[in-house]
Amino acid sequence: MKTDGYDVTVLGGGAGGVAAAIRAAQLGGRVAVIEDKHLGGLCMNRGCVPFGQMMVASRFLSTLSLAEEMGIKAAKVSTDYPTLLKRQEELVTFMRQGVLGMLNKNKVKLIRGPGKLKGPGTVTVNGETFSSRKIIIATGSQWLKPDFPGSDLPEVVNSDYLLTAKSLPRRCLLFGDNPYLIEIAQFLHHFGSRVWLATRDKTLLARENKTIRTRLAKALQSQGLTVLTSTEIQHLKKKRDGVQAVLKIKEKEEAVAVDLILTVRRRASFAGLGLESVGLNEQAEFIPVNERMETGVEGLYAIGDVAAPEERHYSHLASSGGIVAAENAMGQKSTFDQRTMVRVAYMHPQVACVGLTSREAKQAGYDVVDGSAPLSMNPFGMIIAQNEGIVEVVADRKYGEILGVHIIGDGAAEMAGQGVLAIQMEATLEELARAAFPHPTLSESVAEAARDALGWPLYLP
Amino acid sequence: MKTDGYDVTVLGGGAGGVAAAIRAAQLGGRVAVIEDKHLGGLCMNRGCVPFGQMMVASRFLSTLSLAEEMGIKAAKVSTDYPTLLKRQEELVTFMRQGVLGMLNKNKVKLIRGPGKLKGPGTVTVNGETFSSRKIIIATGSQWLKPDFPGSDLPEVVNSDYLLTAKSLPRRCLLFGDNPYLIEIAQFLHHFGSRVWLATRDKTLLARENKTIRTRLAKALQSQGLTVLTSTEIQHLKKKRDGVQAVLKIKEKEEAVAVDLILTVRRRASFAGLGLESVGLNEQAEFIPVNERMETGVEGLYAIGDVAAPEERHYSHLASSGGIVAAENAMGQKSTFDQRTMVRVAYMHPQVACVGLTSREAKQAGYDVVDGSAPLSMNPFGMIIAQNEGIVEVVADRKYGEILGVHIIGDGAAEMAGQGVLAIQMEATLEELARAAFPHPTLSESVAEAARDALGWPLYLP
Numbered sequence: 001m002k003t004d005g006y007d008v009t010v011l012g013g014g015a016g017g018v019a020a021a022i023r024a025a026q027l028g029g030r031v032a033v034i035e036d037k038h039l040g041g042l043c044m045n046r047g048c049v050p051f052g053q054m055m056v057a058s059r060f061l062s063t064l065s066l067a068e069e070m071g072i073k074a075a076k077v078s079t080d081y082p083t084l085l086k087r088q089e090e091l092v093t094f095m096r097q098g099v100l101g102m103l104n105k106n107k108v109k110l111i112r113g114p115g116k117l118k119g120p121g122t123v124t125v126n127g128e129t130f131s132s133r134k135i136i137i138a139t140g141s142q143w144l145k146p147d148f149p150g151s152d153l154p155e156v157v158n159s160d161y162l163l164t165a166k167s168l169p170r171r172c173l174l175f176g177d178n179p180y181l182i183e184i185a186q187f188l189h190h191f192g193s194r195v196w197l198a199t200r201d202k203t204l205l206a207r208e209n210k211t212i213r214t215r216l217a218k219a220l221q222s223q224g225l226t227v228l229t230s231t232e233i234q235h236l237k238k239k240r241d242g243v244q245a246v247l248k249i250k251e252k253e254e255a256v257a258v259d260l261i262l263t264v265r266r267r268a269s270f271a272g273l274g275l276e277s278v279g280l281n282e283q284a285e286f287i288p289v290n291e292r293m294e295t296g297v298e299g300l301y302a303i304g305d306v307a308a309p310e311e312r313h314y315s316h317l318a319s320s321g322g323i324v325a326a327e328n329a330m331g332q333k334s335t336f337d338q339r340t341m342v343r344v345a346y347m348h349p350q351v352a353c354v355g356l357t358s359r360e361a362k363q364a365g366y367d368v369v370d371g372s373a374p375l376s377m378n379p380f381g382m383i384i385a386q387n388e389g390i391v392e393v394v395a396d397r398k399y400g401e402i403l404g405v406h407i408i409g410d411g412a413a414e415m416a417g418q419g420v421l422a423i424q425m426e427a428t429l430e431e432l433a434r435a436a437f438p439h440p441t442l443s444e445s446v447a448e449a450a451r452d453a454l455g456w457p458l459y460l461p
Numbered sequence: 462m463k464t465d466g467y468d469v470t471v472l473g474g475g476a477g478g479v480a481a482a483i484r485a486a487q488l489g490g491r492v493a494v495i496e497d498k499h500l501g502g503l504c505m506n507r508g509c510v511p512f513g514q515m516m517v518a519s520r521f522l523s524t525l526s527l528a529e530e531m532g533i534k535a536a537k538v539s540t541d542y543p544t545l546l547k548r549q550e551e552l553v554t555f556m557r558q559g560v561l562g563m564l565n566k567n568k569v570k571l572i573r574g575p576g577k578l579k580g581p582g583t584v585t586v587n588g589e590t591f592s593s594r595k596i597i598i599a600t601g602s603q604w605l606k607p608d609f610p611g612s613d614l615p616e617v618v619n620s621d622y623l624l625t626a627k628s629l630p631r632r633c634l635l636f637g638d639n640p641y642l643i644e645i646a647q648f649l650h651h652f653g654s655r656v657w658l659a660t661r662d663k664t665l666l667a668r669e670n671k672t673i674r675t676r677l678a679k680a681l682q683s684q685g686l687t688v689l690t691s692t693e694i695q696h697l698k699k700k701r702d703g704v705q706a707v708l709k710i711k712e713k714e715e716a717v718a719v720d721l722i723l724t725v726r727r728r729a730s731f732a733g734l735g736l737e738s739v740g741l742n743e744q745a746e747f748i749p750v751n752e753r754m755e756t757g758v759e760g761l762y763a764i765g766d767v768a769a770p771e772e773r774h775y776s777h778l779a780s781s782g783g784i785v786a787a788e789n790a791m792g793q794k795s796t797f798d799q800r801t802m803v804r805v806a807y808m809h810p811q812v813a814c815v816g817l818t819s820r821e822a823k824q825a826g827y828d829v830v831d832g833s834a835p836l837s838m839n840p841f842g843m844i845i846a847q848n849e850g851i852v853e854v855v856a857d858r859k860y861g862e863i864l865g866v867h868i869i870g871d872g873a874a875e876m877a878g879q880g881v882l883a884i885q886m887e888a889t890l891e892e893l894a895r896a897a898f899p900h901p902t903l904s905e906s907v908a909e910a911a912r913d914a915l916g917w918p919l920y921l922p
Contacts, residue, residue: 015900019919026917044840048901053844057531063521070518071544074535083532091843098838101922315900323895323919342899352899377559379505382552383514414872417879417904420896425886434784435881438803438813439476439776440509443878456487458480458784461562 005131006032008329009123010138011115011273014041016304016318017138018099023326024136025106032132033108034115034125039099040092041140042305043315049095050088050163051180054187055346057084061190062223062348066385079191081168088163117274121299124274134299134329137287138322141305141313142269146261148175150236155243156261159184168193169259173245175233177201178264178310179345182220186347189225196256198228198247205345207311209357209392211372212408219349219388219408236261266313268306285309291335293325301325317341340424342416349388352416355404355423358394369397369429371453373445375409377460380440386410389442393432393449400428402450411442418446429454466592467493469790470584471599472576472734475502477765477779478599479560484787485597486567493593494569495576495586500560501553502601503766504776510556511549511624512641515648516807518545522651523684523809527846540652542629549624578735582760585735595760595790598748599783602766602774603730607722609636611697616704617722620645629654630720634706636694638662639725639771640806643681647808650686657717659689659708666806668772670818670853672833673869680810680849680869697722727774729767746770752796754786762786778802800864801885803877810849813877816865816884819855828858830890832914834906836870838921841901847871850903854893854910861889861915872903879907890915 008024010017013035025031038045057079064074103110113126121131143158145151159180162168171194174185182204185197197204197220203213204220204227220227234246234253242259268286275282278297286309287302289295295302303325304318320336327334344352361368375381375389389409395402405419422432432450437443451457469485471478474496486492499506518540525538564571574587582592604619606612620641623629632655635646643665646658658665658681664674665681665688681688695707695714703720729747736743739758747770748763750756756763764786765779781797788795803815822829836842836850850870856863866880883893893911898904912918 022919023917043900049840049844052841052901053531056845057528057533060524060528060531060533067518067521069544069548070514070521071541071548072518072521073539073541074537075539076536078534078536080532080534083530087530087532095840095843098920098922102920105922316897316905319900319919320895320897336897340897342897344899379510379556380513382556383510384517411872411875413899413902414875414904415878417876417896417898417902417907418882420898421879421882421886421888421893424892424896425882425888427882427886431885432882434781435878435885436777436781436797436801436803437878437881438805438874439504439780440513441874441878443875444777446878456484458483458780459559459563461559461566 005133006030006109007132008134008136008326009034009132010136011123012041012138012140013039013099013110014138014140014304014318015043015315016322017041017136018103019319019322020136020138020303020326021108022102022106023323024330025108027327027330027332029330031108032111033103034111034113034123036112036114039096044095044099045092046160046163048315049092051159051183052346053084053088053091055183055348058187058190059348081191082166085163116272117277119277120297134301136322136325136329137270137273137300137302137306138304138318139269139273139306141266144265144267146175146263146265148233150233153236153238153243155259156236156263159262159264161260161262170194171242171258173198173256173258173261175261176263176265177206179205179351180264181262182345183347184262185225186220186223189223196226196228196258198231200230200232202229204229205351207357208351208353209406211390211392212351212353212406215388215390215408216349216351266305266310268308270306291338292328293321293336294328301329312341314341314344337424340420342420344413344416346413349386349409350412351408352412353404353406354416354419355402356394357404357406361394361403366403367397368394369453370394371449371451371457373448373452373457373460375442375445378442378445380442381409381445383440384410386442391415391445391449393429393446393453395429395453400430402427402429402432405446409442415443415446418443466594467491467570468593469595469597469787470495470593471597472584473502473599473601474500474560474571475599475601475765475779476504476776477783478502478597479564480780480783481597481599481764481787482569483563483567484784485791486569488788488791488793490791492569493572494564495572495574495584497573497575500557505556506553507621507624509776510553512620512644513807514545514549514552516644516809519648519651520809542652543627546624577733578738580738581758595762597783597786597790598731598734598761598763598767599765599779600730600734600767602727605726605728607636607724607726609694611694614697614699614704616720617697617724620723620725622721622723631655632703632719634659634717634719634722636722637724637726638667640666640812641725642723643806644808645723646686647681647684650684657687657689657719659692661691661693663690665690666812668818669804669812669814670867672851672853673812673814673867676849676851676869677810677812727766727771729769731767752799753789754782754797755789762790773802775802775805798885801881803881805874805877807874810847810870811873812869813873814865814867815877815880816863817855818865818867822855822864827864829855830858830914831855832910832912832918834909834913834918834921836903836906839903839906841903842870842906844901845871847903852906852910854890854907854914856890856914861891863888863890863893866907870903876904876907879904
């Protein structure tokens with residue numbers, strides 16, 4: 001049965017799909033969202049929000065010693081994971097209701113069930129087939145089975161495990177190169193687990209500028225986390241008391257005894273979506289799109305995790321892409337400037353990087369100039385002991401165009417907003433150098449880094 | 462005796478003077494700074510830095526209940542003011558040494574003593590007179606005696622009192638309309654004092670948008686602070702145990718028994734500076750300057766508190782003005798865009814406002830459109846319980862130019878940097894609405910407020 005259709009149908013009700021659906025409806029479209037699980041997607045239900053709260057809790061614990069230096073002494077600090085989970089459940093439930101309310105308010109039709117493409121402009125769900133002038137694929141990502149020997153053991157889990165765990169593992173090996181993993185490792189560490197954070201790469205956050213990587217490694221080390229780089233899992237062996245993981249760390253073999261091995265690899269999720277019915281390649285890593293979020297198939301858009309490699313799986317990319325896809329679907333001309341996508345990790349210290357690294361800028365042919373301002377020289381940074389923090393600015397020497405802003409330190413994720421605007425608005429070093437950020441804030445170091453790039457840092461010793 | 466002079470002489474080694482001196486030296490000038498007290502001025506020694514630390518300590522205490530909701534419980538929390546002061550002293554000492562190092566590195570000559578103008582282009586200090594091609598007045602501000610009856614009592618103090626106090630007052634009345642006063646009231650409250658915060662105005666932060674004022678009042682009330690508006694001090698009476706302050710609150714009289722009355726009124730400081738020798742008015746409230754920081758006297762500039770009414774006494778105004786004055790003194794053409802000066806208060810929740818309020822924008826003749834986004838609807842805002850937080854954007858309807866950004870909530874001071882850049886770079890609502898701020902951050906609400914102003918908020922219920 002084929003019924004009357006929609007102007008825009010969005011497959012998936014996560015961060016990207018919801019933004020796309022609301023925007024399309026606001027532009028006058030008759031819009032449907034198809035979702036067979038919880039509204040809000042990975043981010044709200046199992047990602048940014050639950051782990052965002054864990055990061056806040058973890059950060060609180062890590063500031064106890066600073067508080068003590070300020071004369072505030074907390075005796076006998078205890079942690080209770082079930083209480084944290086209870087608040088998480090309340091938060092997420094409230095947010096899901098909020099999303100439902102927003103869809104209703106904007107007259108978006110929510111269809112519960114698994115949606116599937118049936119050729120261009122045709123969607124099927126719950127046995128019903130309907131036409132849609134435009135379709136936006138926003139089906140997100142799915143877990144990927146780890147690729148090391150022994151990964152079939154029940155002790156090998158992903159981050160979903162933590163969201164319903166009765167208690168936290170006593171000893172945990174976290175393996176991979178996902179920034180999420182660093183957050184989780186730190187959280188577990190602060191909540192009393194013994195953790196090993198291991199990556200195959202030579203460093204954590206291997207793409208980022210060396211300064212950022214070095215400072216992050218130093219900070220994690222000083223907090224007592226064990227970070228293992230250039231590490232492989234050779235094999236896993238079930239023991240009476242947990243699992244023995246035999247690691248190859250550079251050329252050395254080492255065995256660690258743990259209760260859990262945690263990974264967070266993900267990939268675009270489009271199995272069974274009927275991509276072949278519209279001529280898209282089901283074997284691809286993700287659905288490639290242009291800056292208008294167009295797939296190349298007439299009237300078909302894709303946004304968020306389903307349209308990006310894992311290193312670009314960020315909720316803000318999904319929602320920004322959703323706005324752009326919706327506007328184009330409704331006949332506007334809209335593009336997303338990929339340069340402004342922040343790569344962010346919420347552990348302490350936070351890392352937030354936007355735009356090109358120095359190396360990438362050089363590879364792109366720019367005559368690169370960069371500048372930096374350590375937060376240890378920033379007055380507010382001194383107050384809150386930001387010993388490992390720094391802001392780096394990467395720019396084009398000729399015109400002073402800001403190409404990248406890289407931050408490690410408290411509040412990096414909020415400060416990155418200044419990098420987003422600087423790049424989006426095509427600010428120059430001269431402009432950023434004169435931005436009157438309020439005092440005392442860490443943001444002042446964004447201007448100081450720009451001044452450093454220009455050769456006139458005011459407050460560097 | 463008249464000796465060889467300088468290209469630029471800066472009177473005062475505070476936030477403004479230091480920035481000006483370093484910048485002028487970097488541009489090739491032979492530069493002197495004259496300072497007879499501590500380097501770093503009010504902000505570093507007795508303002509932003511000490512109270513910045515107090516705000517951090519205070520904030521920590523105010524997050525204990527949120528931490529408890531997240532499962533983190535402290536059996537007993539105690540505060541020790543001398544420990545806080547000890548850290549403050551160490552911080553400030555370290556920072557002063559830092560400033561001295563920066564002056565030396567930039568080959569700025571530091572002259573210790575009280576500097577004085579002796580006619581245009583001439584300065585005298587320690588009995589020595591020298592010429593200077595350009596002179597920048599950066600002498601800051603000074604305490605103003607309170608103007609209520611009984612203010613001669615020794616129990617009437619300013620914020621300097623707290624910086625060396627052995628202990629905190631058991632009961633304290635804070636009187637005035639300075640944002641600083643709110644910070645101090647909150648700090649004392651969290652550190653165990655009973656406080657009354659009283660102002661003659663109808664509300665706290667009377668200039669700001671109503672939403673900001675209302676939410677601040679609500680937040681302070683919910684924290685247990687007593688805020689009295691439309692209040693006068695009728696008289697003070699010394700008692701055996703402190704002071705009795707008789708207040709007139711609207712039409713009602715009420716007496717409160719306190720140990721201290723604290724005020725923080727300040728005004729431009731230029732008594733004895735020899736302004737008359739260059740033809741400037743010594744009776745003025747402050748030294749008026751244009752956007753180039755020029756006083757109207759050839760070669761004479763003024764920056765910071767000495768060149769501004771009390772409501773514009775902000776360290777970032779001083780340092781930004783310092784850069785501009787130095788560049789103009791060294792022959793460049795530089796201006797400061799006053800619209801980008803953030804009005805900030807660091808209590809919890811923070812308030813940071815930049816640019817025009819709605820009312821000011823209307824008065825300036827704009828066809829005003831505004832939008833807002835409560836932080837209680839922001840995912841990260843929900844995680845950290847930002848119930849009173851909001852972002853408001855004020856814009857010109859015709860071109861969508863951003864005229865003002867007003868924020869109350871955690872991290873407002875850092876987020877205000879986005880308002881600074883938006884106004885400085887002349888961003889439009891359309892641009893701000895599409896800024897891809899990372900998720901989950903409070904900054905996302907800046908974009909959402911812009912979308913609200915455009916009529917398409919995505920996440921408002």
